[in-house]
Amino acid sequence: xxxxxxxxxxxxxxxxxxxxxxxxxxxxxxxxxxxxxxxxxxxxxxxxxxxxxxxxxxxxxxxxxxxxxxxxxxxxxxxxxxxxxxxxxxxxxxxxxxxxxxxxxxxxxxxxxxxxxxxxxxxxxxxxxxxxxxxxxxxxxxxxxxxxxxxxxxxxxxxxxxxxxxxxxxxxxxxxxxxxxxxxxxxxxxxxxxxxxxxxxxxxxxxxxxxxxxxxxxxxxx
Amino acid sequence: xxxxxxxxxxxxxxxxxxxxxxxxxxxxxxxxxxxxxxxxxxxxxxxxxxxxxxxxxxxxxxxxxxxxxxxxxxxxxxxxxxxxxxxxxxxxxxxxxxxxxxxxxxxxxxxxxxxxxxxxxxxxxxxxxxxxxxxxxxxxxxxxxxxxxxxxxxxxxxxxxxxxxxxxxxxxxxxxxxxxxxxxxxxxxxxxxxxxxxxxxxxxxxxxxxxxxxxxxxxxxxxxxxxxxxxxxxxxxxxxxxxxxxxxxxxxxxxxxxxxxxxxxxxxxxxxxxxxxxxxxxxxxxxxxxxxxxxxxxxxxxxxxxxxxxxxxxxxxxxxxxxxxxxxxxxxxxxxxxxxxxxxxxxxxxxxxxxxxxxxxxxxxxxxxxxxxxxxxxxxxxxxxxxxxxxxxxxxxxxxxxxxxxxxxxxxxxxxxxxxxxxxxxxxxxxxxxxxxxxxxxxxxxxxxxxxxxxxxxxxxxxxxxxxxxxxxxxxxxxxxxxxxxxxxxxxxxxxxxxxxxxxxxxxxxxxxxxxxxxxxxxxxxxxxxxxxxxxxxxxxxxxxxxxxxxxxxxxxxxxxxxxxxxxxxxxxxxxxxxxxxxxxxxxxxxxxxxxxxxxxxxxxxxxxxxxxxxxxxxxxxxxxxxxxxxxxxxxxxxxxxxxxxxxxxxxxxxxxxxxxxxxxxxxxxxxxxxxxxxxxxxxxxxxxxxxxxxxxxxxxxxxxxxxxxxxxxxxxxxxxxxxxxxxxxxxxxxxxxxxxxxxxxxxx
Numbered sequence: 019x020x021x022x023x024x025x026x027x028x029x030x031x032x033x034x035x036x037x038x039x040x041x042x043x044x045x046x047x048x049x050x051x052x053x054x055x056x057x058x059x060x061x062x063x064x065x066x067x068x069x070x071x072x073x074x075x076x077x078x079x080x081x082x083x084x085x086x087x088x089x090x091x092x093x094x095x096x097x098x099x100x101x102x103x104x105x106x107x108x109x110x111x112x113x114x115x116x117x118x119x120x121x122x123x124x125x126x127x128x129x130x131x132x133x134x135x136x137x138x139x140x141x142x143x144x145x146x147x148x149x150x151x152x153x154x155x156x157x158x159x160x161x162x163x164x165x166x167x168x169x170x171x172x173x174x175x176x177x178x179x180x181x182x183x184x185x186x187x188x189x190x191x192x193x194x195x196x197x198x199x200x201x202x203x204x205x206x207x208x209x210x211x212x213x214x215x216x217x218x219x220x221x222x223x224x225x226x227x228x229x230x231x232x233x234x235x236x237x238x239x240x
Numbered sequence: 241x242x243x244x245x246x247x248x249x250x251x252x253x254x255x256x257x258x259x260x261x262x263x264x265x266x267x268x269x270x271x272x273x274x275x276x277x278x279x280x281x282x283x284x285x286x287x288x289x290x291x292x293x294x295x296x297x298x299x300x301x302x303x304x305x306x307x308x309x310x311x312x313x314x315x316x317x318x319x320x321x322x323x324x325x326x327x328x329x330x331x332x333x334x335x336x337x338x339x340x341x342x343x344x345x346x347x348x349x350x351x352x353x354x355x356x357x358x359x360x361x362x363x364x365x366x367x368x369x370x371x372x373x374x375x376x377x378x379x380x381x382x383x384x385x386x387x388x389x390x391x392x393x394x395x396x397x398x399x400x401x402x403x404x405x406x407x408x409x410x411x412x413x414x415x416x417x418x419x420x421x422x423x424x425x426x427x428x429x430x431x432x433x434x435x436x437x438x439x440x441x442x443x444x445x446x447x448x449x450x451x452x453x454x455x456x457x458x459x460x461x462x463x464x465x466x467x468x469x470x471x472x473x474x475x476x477x478x479x480x481x482x483x484x485x486x487x488x489x490x491x492x493x494x495x496x497x498x499x500x501x502x503x504x505x506x507x508x509x510x511x512x513x514x515x516x517x518x519x520x521x522x523x524x525x526x527x528x529x530x531x532x533x534x535x536x537x538x539x540x541x542x543x544x545x546x547x548x549x550x551x552x553x554x555x556x557x558x559x560x561x562x563x564x565x566x567x568x569x570x571x572x573x574x575x576x577x578x579x580x581x582x583x584x585x586x587x588x589x590x591x592x593x594x595x596x597x598x599x600x601x602x603x604x605x606x607x608x609x610x611x612x613x614x615x616x617x618x619x620x621x622x623x624x625x626x627x628x629x630x631x632x633x634x635x636x637x638x639x640x641x642x643x644x645x646x647x648x649x650x651x652x653x654x655x656x657x658x659x660x661x662x663x664x665x666x667x668x669x670x671x672x673x674x675x676x677x678x679x680x681x682x683x684x685x686x687x688x689x690x691x692x693x694x695x696x697x698x699x700x701x702x703x704x705x706x707x708x709x710x711x712x713x714x715x716x717x718x719x720x721x722x723x724x725x726x727x728x729x730x731x732x733x734x735x736x737x738x739x740x741x742x743x744x745x746x747x748x749x750x751x752x753x754x755x756x757x758x759x760x761x762x763x764x765x766x767x768x769x770x771x772x773x774x775x776x777x778x779x780x781x782x783x784x785x786x787x788x789x790x791x792x793x794x795x796x797x798x799x800x801x802x803x804x805x806x807x808x809x810x811x812x813x814x815x816x817x818x819x820x821x822x823x824x825x826x827x828x829x830x831x832x833x834x835x836x837x838x839x840x841x842x843x844x845x846x847x848x849x850x851x852x853x854x855x856x857x858x859x860x861x862x863x864x865x866x867x868x869x870x871x872x873x874x875x876x877x878x879x880x881x882x883x884x885x886x887x888x889x890x891x892x893x894x895x896x897x898x899x900x901x902x903x904x905x906x907x908x909x910x911x912x913x914x915x916x917x918x919x920x921x922x923x924x925x926x927x928x929x930x931x932x933x934x935x936x937x938x939x940x941x942x943x944x945x946x947x948x949x950x951x952x953x954x955x956x957x958x959x960x961x962x963x964x965x966x967x968x969x970x971x972x973x974x975x976x977x978x979x980x981x982x983x984x985x986x987x988x989x
Binding site: 073 | 392394483657658665796
């Protein structure tokens, strides 16, 4: 299986995402922002970082990069897409997911381990977790405070689209939201970084199943 | 403005101007004078410190590159090497803390890139005045934001650091940043413009504007009220451009497109080009009008000394120039051929073909050297006059421990390091909060550890002993995570060398550090000197910062300070120091400062042989897998070390009653054991069934040890003296250093 990892100017978790993809047993493929093609990959990860320096708003400029056209089509046709941290912000700006991410309520960058609960295992990126399973993931962000209007939040809750929830909310997110998916459930955005805990050499593999899940989901389809 | 006023305003002395006249055989014009002013500043020319720096050892079996390049390089194994350096950004941070700190980080990252290495770890060493002063709080908050703002965005993890507060740094904070990069040993790049004549000089990165004109000279002046008015001198950083510069530089090197590479720092193009020319013994001509500019109306001399950030200068073979420009375009960076290598040995600046300044590069590289008389300052006798026997005995150890843990210089640093991304890159094995950061090298079992240690208070009370102590502490910190210490980079932060006190402190500290480096086998491979750290209130403490790097053959064999299991034996072990000892463990201690409000007495003079013996033994036991929990005893003594280990592991501690009973009649001795700082001491734990193995490991060595207690439960108990819950300890220690009001104990005296 080939998993694409987008690289915008200022992306800085792209190499980490590729490493996690490799550890999960898939082949990582670099998707350069200026090339309007997905190179026939089976899934796409939009990694974290500070695309375009976070200028204007995090993700606001990346959303117009050439690679985004085919990526949006891929997402709309059901292809598995995962946005992590800044990648989550990009997917929100591209309207592939609803809502916005605001400054953390503490008004500081927050870098620490956050305890979270996997709420839904029916997405291609969480299939190998148990629903209700608690995992500890790193967070590292300035703007991770998930916000949406009341109607949208209600919709997300009712449709079971909150995929990951904080047990100790580090940033003021509405309803402790750490990750959501789209209506079709193939597009997932996560604020925490599963790719950083995907290698036993670093003391934890709690995030690896995110990447293994998409392999399993693809296998099930074939 | 008279000539005299002009060169004085550029920071040149009468003597220096006369020497320029003599060298040049004519009067220099303003551009040439500017070149001398920046290249002969302390920051670039080391004119006050060069004779002292020669005392440092700088070779060793793993050293691939010592001082003189953009960064030092050591070998790890399997063809891997590490490039690293530490540098100060004190003066810019004093006037514009966010940008000063951010550009400090950017600058040190570029030094590492210039060696061809990928930056993989950042550290910092910080000093501020007490937090009950609003300006100090502002400087602290903004410096931390600046470090995070740059480091987080550029995608290099900030894995360690050090911060303390003392009135000695009010108005003159210290901001030292360190970067470690990884590279293949046979791919180290050097900044020599060799293979000379006919090669082209390419400038790439951000556009050039009027930033930091004369910043290097500014950094070598004392801070006065007028410095505030020099604000426009401080450069502005753009981590986004910095990130593109990393990727672009590495791509250019990977494709073998460059002959030499040099970062642009103090004094911009002029200084980088003259350094490249001097090292390569060639000349360089710069066409000022070809430099991509951000603003209009810049004079040619401004263009060549501008300190705009995020730029690099490369020497390129003519046939590869187009390819270089194309790669830069891919990374959306400006790039232009701005000059060429020649044989005339001069740094020559042309404006549309007209020479507007020309100086032999050797003259610029050859700053005058000042050797000054070393004179013991009068304050030392006064400061060292302190009799530990006059010290009151604590009546409540509970209160002593809680107050110490809550003190801004000893409490948890989480509120600082949680603002730094410490994991981007996915190589961080041990995150901030331990004795040293531990990093792996992907695809291998190899790893490295890195620590930054500073000993200002100790150096103030005993500059030579303090210099040695800073190196010894770094050696302990690396050893107790299990790494083999290899080499150091340093940042020497001192007051004015033109005052006898200042020069004495510098000279003595260097001697102490040099001796420690010699005995411990950790040569100095790179560094930086920051002098004139003075305000109207006087000089800072003599403050050497030591950044030490160590290596692992198998990074999975490392230790951390937190207690791991219930029921482990807690063992204090230490090198047996020479007797009679010099100094006293309670003199100059954290206890004395925090509880008694005094910075006085002569601290223990480090016994370097004992330091080495104990540290090497701890490392051996970690490598063999016998222990996985270790912590060195430093600020705050053993009591604070026990508490830190208990809190890090979330497991309580019971001190053995017999240990206390032993000293029932000698309360002074007990105070010294629990709160003194004598160096060469560690706390380790071992499961009870492996206690015989530990004794066996310790038996052959010249080591003293005591099994002082057991881990377990959720209380911290020293029979008859302390009985506190871990929650009490946590509440005291885990404080937010950025809280609105000055933390209690933020100010002392």
